[in-house]
Amino acid sequence: MNIIDIKDLSKEYIYKKNINKALNKVSMQINEGEIVGLVGPNGAGKSTLIKLICGILMKTSGEISIMGKDPFKGRKKVCYDLAVMFGQRTSLWYNIPVKESLYLVRDIYSIPKHDFKIRLDKYSKVLNVSDLLDIPVRKLSFGQKIKCELLSIILHNPKLIILDEPTIGLDILSKQSLRNILYDFAHENKATILITSHDLDDIQKICNRIVFINKGKFQLNLKRNDLDNILIKTAVIYVDKNDENGELVKSKFYRDKSESSFKFVMPATEVQNFTLNLYKFDNNTNFRKESPGLEDILYEYYK
Structure with missing residues (x-):
């Protein structure tokens, strides 16, 4: 099943009568359970693509289907099975304990209380944040916030997770822990994960496919075996x-x-x-x- 299905997708911006093609007829399919790395230089079109997938932007032309739905027209329905995490931003409330933000997630996604408790206990232990749930977010270190943020986005068992620079600012051990958690979550829940990062070491270690974008076009689409053959x-x-x-x-x-x-x-x-x-x-x-x-x-x- 294609979780992301894109065909000849374009997004154009007009500034002072000049047309800027942020995306230029790109095509891509991502299947259920894949972990895909989206890489490229600044201004390549990565953020634009993510916003189109999330339904924040409307396409100029082409086709885009996220879990069988138009992400712009059916944004509310898509969002119930979608989770997004940006490395420099947080959805956690700054001045209240972490668990209060998690209760809000439970209510937004209508997670049954029994299921919520099981997932909270399980994932907080995996992420090693059980002792942080009663602490206000403002008192957490950057690495602790990242882990709690990840906890908040996986509680509703999303089918598609989009991570933008998820390991930025983390130390070596925290990066390794985060990679292991993402890998295990994807395989246990058949979740699809799309990661954008300038840390190519992270991309290489966790992703089973790598897509390189530059100047609004896909220039490489390498499966793990293809990459390994090139490296050899x-x-x-x-x-x-x-x-x-x-x-x-x-x-x-x-x-x-x-x-x-x-x-x-x-x-x-x-x-x-x-x-x-x-x-x-x-x-x-x-x-x-x-x-x-x-x-x-x-x-x-x-x-």
Whole structure:
């Protein structure tokens, strides 16, 4: 079943008689239970797409169906099975205990009290926030607020969850915990999750499909197996910097530099020739090979 079904979707803004195509005839289907990462540079069209999915914006042309409904015309019905979380915003009330905001969620979504208690007990333990429910939101740390916010959006067992920069500002352990929770929730409840993030490490670790958008168009749509095959065929080489090898930055594989090394990204088939050529600069050149990450693969698409 397609939870999100988009065909030739466009959204245009007119400013001083100029037409800005925020989205330009994009098509995408996301199935039940998928965890999809939506990535791209600032201004690529990610936020516009999310607002169209949520029914906040009306399309200019094309087709969009969310759980079989038009999200703009049927926004109230769609919202009962939809949950959205923005990393920099909160739906929790600032001056009252967390649980009071959760009771409001219960009433808004008409969750039976028995079901609500079971879910609250279960998910608060999973998120490790049971001891925070009686504390006013204003007294929570940023990471604690994020966890409580996630708790509030999953209590009504949404079929579709949209997360915008969900791990921004979290430490390493909190990020890992949040990723595990999302993964388990999706698989236990057959929930579909759409994540937008500039943290490509998060995207790579949790998503089973990655969609890259830029200038209002989808440029990549990679399933997990496709990405893994690309990663296998790609290599990252770090070369120690010295007085002799500064010319290496002219290499077509040059990517970046740090205080102590140059970074190169290349097809795995080029590694042997590249490393042999290193000794033209210095017979004592030191280098190391590492596995690539999603950032290394998508770099060229950000330009």
